[in-house]
Amino acid sequence: MTTKPYQLYYWPIPGRAEAARVALSLANLDWEDVEIDGALFSKMRKEGHLPWGMVPLLKTPEGGLAESIAILRYLGHQCDLIPNNAFMAAKVDEFIDGISPHFSMLEGTFGIEDVEERTKAREALFLPEAKGTKGLQLLEKKIQESSTPWIAGTESMNIADLMVFTYVFGLFSGNFDGVHASVLSNYPVLLAYHDVMANEPRIQAHYAELPEGSLRWTYQPGAFSP
Numbered sequence: 001m002t003t004k005p006y007q008l009y010y011w012p013i014p015g016r017a018e019a020a021r022v023a024l025s026l027a028n029l030d031w032e033d034v035e036i037d038g039a040l041f042s043k044m045r046k047e048g049h050l051p052w053g054m055v056p057l058l059k060t061p062e063g064g065l066a067e068s069i070a071i072l073r074y075l076g077h078q079c080d081l082i083p084n085n086a087f088m089a090a091k092v093d094e095f096i097d098g099i100s101p102h103f104s105m106l107e108g109t110f111g112i113e114d115v116e117e118r119t120k121a122r123e124a125l126f127l128p129e130a131k132g133t134k135g136l137q138l139l140e141k142k143i144q145e146s147s148t149p150w151i152a153g154t155e156s157m158n159i160a161d162l163m164v165f166t167y168v169f170g171l172f173s174g175n176f177d178g179v180h181a182s183v184l185s186n187y188p189v190l191l192a193y194h195d196v197m198a199n200e201p202r203i204q205a206h207y208a209e210l211p212e213g214s215l216r217w218t219y220q221p222g223a224f225s226p
């Protein structure tokens with residue numbers, strides 16, 4: 001049993017929990033990364049620990065908190081990733097809410113048991129006009145529209161940047177059959193944004209030392225350089 005005041009429950013991949021993990025660290029909170037497996041997930045669900053039947057779940061001294069974006073908004077206040085100006089904070093929320101439906105790029109492929117079939121289905125997502133391609137194109141458009149280096153037009157990095165950076169580049173780690181890092185070479189604007197984020201001092205320090213074989217290589221500077 002852990003004695004840490006904060007515990008984050010999620011699968012042992014970056015996925016929808018990575019932004020929260022980074023925020024917990026940037027906020028210098030005393031936290032534990034609880035990597036769940038199928039058995040623990042079923043137990044948590046059965047025992048009613050998951051308000052919406054899904055992970056991530058953050059246990060805090062005040063109680064449990066689900067939904068990755070709610071968790072990120074909560075932690076964002078503690079690591080200075082939410083603008084003080086109410087309008088700019090709302091613009092960040094607008095960005096997150098607007099982009100969210102375009103994010104579940106691999107949805108519908110996790111249940112495909114045959115690896116070849118799953119690989120083909122995912123490769124097809126990044127063909128012209130397909131869901132993954134449209135999602136990445138939309139992100140490039142939003143990056144270009146921003147008047148600052150940050151995705152929601154803020155003066156400094158914010159929770160929307162953390163969400164986009166950790167989730168999108170995490171898709172290309174090699175963990176998902178059929179999602180190839182080479183796809184990103186078609187997205188120079190996205191790659192330039194990767195450079196900005198990976199070199200942001202707090203992000204760079206966070207990912208500076210990774211264990212051998214870590215899926216998090218995608219967050220280091222130059223990760224997708226030719």
Ligand SMILES: N[C@@H](CCC(=O)N[C@@H](CS)C(=O)NCC(=O)O)C(=O)O
Pocket residue numbers: 015016053054055056066067068069
């Ligand atoms: N809107 C939720 C979605 C969370 C979600 O899709 N979680 C997946 C793992 S990435 C899950 O727990 N799936 C289990 C299931 O659907 O049975 C969030 O952002 O937290």
